[in-house]
Amino acid sequence: MLDQAIVEFDKVLRTVFAPAPTARARPGAHLPEGELSSAERLHAAALMRINHVGEVCAQALYQGQALTSNDPATRQALVQAAWEETEHLNWTETRIGELGGRKSLLNPFWYFGSLTMGLIAGKCGDRWNLGFLAETERQVGAHLADHMQRLPANDQRSRAVLEQMAIDEAEHAATAVSLGAAELPAPLKSAMRLSSKLMTGTAYYI
Secondary structure: HHHHEEEEEEEHHHHHHOOOOOOOOOOOOOOOOOOOHHHHHHHHHHHHHHHHHHHHHHHHHHHHHHOOOHEEEHHHHHHHHHHHHHHHHHHHHHHHOOOOOOOOOHHHHHHHHHHHHHHHHOOOOHHHHHHHHHHHHHHHHHHHHHHHHHHHOOOOHHHHHHHHHHHHHHHHHHHHOOOOOOOOOOOHHHHHHHHHHHHHHHHHHO
């Protein structure tokens, strides 16, 4: 149990403080940097900061859900999703740096709040655990689509990152459904959207 605790704590430190790894090339890295005004760069960096926070939250959610899941297939789905979310961390962090921005100062807060939610979701049983995963990914997909519309027209590098992230999130949701995800009640979906709105509104600035 001590070894497991060390491994889990190491995940926290790596997600919040260390540069994330990636096995895939960053989408859009081959594209030329678009001509952006100072205001457009600040806006794009803020949007990518929000997306980076979303990936921090995803890591924490999946960690909590995997820790409390009883089904090996569910745990494996969460581990695979978490790895791809780690790549998303790398892509968004790199793009924030290119735009001259910074990561959210509240990342530790976002992480531990999401970890708590993940632990609770996992305790509800694997069908609900998977349902929470599927709904999270659907809402993230909608959020990414909105950001692709809000990015400056010339910021094709950021757009390429978000397009690949959206593809990955849709695959995670489909995997969760194929494994038997339960449909979450409408009030819970609304609560998740409200929580996400609070996070995105804060992370845009902080």
